[in-house]
Amino acid sequence: MSEAREWLAHRGIEDIECITPDLAGVPRGKMMPAKKFTGDTSLALPSSLFLHTISGEYPAESGEFRYPPADGDFKLMPDLSTLSAVPWESDPTAQVICDLIDTAGKAVDYTPRNVLKRVVALYREKGWAPVVAPEIEFYLVSRNVDPDYPLTPPVGRSGRPIQGGQSYSISGVNEFDELIDDIYDFSDRQGLEIDTLIHEEGAAQLEINLRHGDPVELADQVFLFKRTIREAALKHGIYATFMAKPIQGQPGSALHIHQSVIDRESGRNVFSTEDGSPSPLFYHFIGGMQRYVPSALVMMAPYVNSYRRLTFGMSAPVNTAWGYDNRTTAFRVPTSDAAGRRVENRLPSSDANPYLALAASLACGFLGMVGGVEPDQPTAQDCGDAGKILLPRGLLEAVAAFEEEPAFREMFSAAFVATYAGVKRGEFETFMQVISPWEREFLLLAV
Structure with missing residues (x-):
């Protein structure tokens, strides 16, 4: 002090x-x-x-x-x-x-930062330290003070509304030069480290990548980044939103999580053997992701809107497959050297609480490592339109799967599982009180 x-x-x-x-x-x-x-x-x-x-x-x-x-x-x-x-x-x-x-x-037990600390402590007991690097997608949208009206892309410096299809476009980023300068300035003054910033596929959809590090520190950074980006956008008369699916017909926004695990004593990446090949723990981590992530999805996709992103044809995985440098799988292994071997979880959406999304993802990998869970074979196929969604299709289904997994009571605490499930059921009931435009359009005069 x-x-x-x-x-x-x-x-x-x-x-x-x-x-x-x-x-x-x-x-x-x-x-x-x-x-x-x-x-x-x-x-x-x-x-x-x-x-x-x-x-x-x-x-x-x-x-x-x-x-x-x-x-x-x-x-x-x-x-x-x-x-x-x-x-x-x-x-x-x-x-x-x-x-x-x-x-x-x-x-x-049931407060988010403590939930993540609990998971990290379980790794520590095994002599491991998880390392993560989040990627956060978000949209810039015009001011919207009436929730009955759809969100629309903002006008950039060109004076024209921003269009989609500008993945990695430098001119797309330049449309918001002054805003991005403020994001960098605000971040530097808070000690937040941005690795890269790009324009994503959606209209005025951006992505910020953070440098890898300790999960609690990176969750803190995402927590502060969200606030920072919203404040910078407001300064320029627009909104920044981390809704998973803010605009109909546009891709959703993700919180991709790159994960590896190091040995606390040697500092070696336990996903690689001494000769540089993938280790059994690497495969077991992936096996744990495949086995447990569907049950933990509600911590990574926490709202009704989150499941609008997890649909076919919307640049988001709807499977539990894994593959090498395959972006259509839920769990992607990027190309890297042995020291950088990692697993990217592409399922979480940007509306997730970063502490809970990281806790859930790391917990699933941990359960695979300690339980020796074997993954299936990696795939090089396009899993984007496989014809079957292998995940909970909505919030209530995800809550039920979450409560039914006994291992989560040890990983997150029984108090957290009960509290989080109860709150999510309450949110679903609140949503059910709202009549949507779809219902008025197709049911009003037809049924």
Whole structure:
């Protein structure tokens, strides 16, 4: 804290935002004067913040999901390694990501950052350390204040609405030069490392790749990047959205996760043997992904909208296949040397909470490694239109598969499984109260 006090004073910081991700990945927390933060201050949030749906409603108790008798407090514990500036604020402001503990000082099992830490700790017990590199896709869209109207691509510097089909187009990126400059500037001032930025296939769809590293640190970066990109877009009068499928007829947005595992003592990639060939653990990691990811999909595709992305012909995998440098498979092994051997999980969508998506993906690989799960044969075929979707087709089906997998109670905690499933069922019930344009168009006068 003494180092933090010096850091804040050197930058003239006046206010501190103490934030933590809720189940949806939304920043929750408190703001306070910097001098109060560095004093003997106890910060708390009501436990109910981590039991409500994305629409702010509290779902009915169901399955094993129950509310605690009293809506007690959780204590915020700042992780000072995450202290950084908030560059879009007019007054000198800093932010710090916090963990949550209960009144007895125990980590709260069902809060997202703690879920990911639990999975990483299981790797540590085996002498392993997972390494990840996320890729985040998102859309820029025109301001939309009425949810009854579809989203539309924004106007770029050319003065014309942006069109699709511009994968890796430099001119497509240049349409938003000033916005992208702000994203880079805001990121640098927070210590966030962008590896590359490209224009994706969709109209005004961009992708940012992050450098590989520790899962908790990278989840923190994605958490802050989402906020950063939204703020930069608002500065330019447009929205940035991480919805999985924001525009009908356009590709969805993914959160691809590259994963490898190193030996903690030697630093060697355990996916490769000493002669550079793939190791048994490499194959077992893939086997675990194939076996368990369908049951964990709700942590990677958390909303009704997420499953609109996972359909045929929309540049997203709908299978559990794996292959070498095959982008039509769910689990792709990119071309690399032995030290860089990794597995890319192409199923998560960009609307996922990064802590939970990483926890789910790494947990599935871990279960394969410790259980010796063998994968099927790699494929070089186009799996994009195989005629069968090998994943849950909707939110309720995904929730049921999630609850039925007993291994997840050990990996994520029984409290998290019950809480997350209950909240997701509540979100589905909220969605079912809305009448869609499709229903009005095809049912109004026809049935």
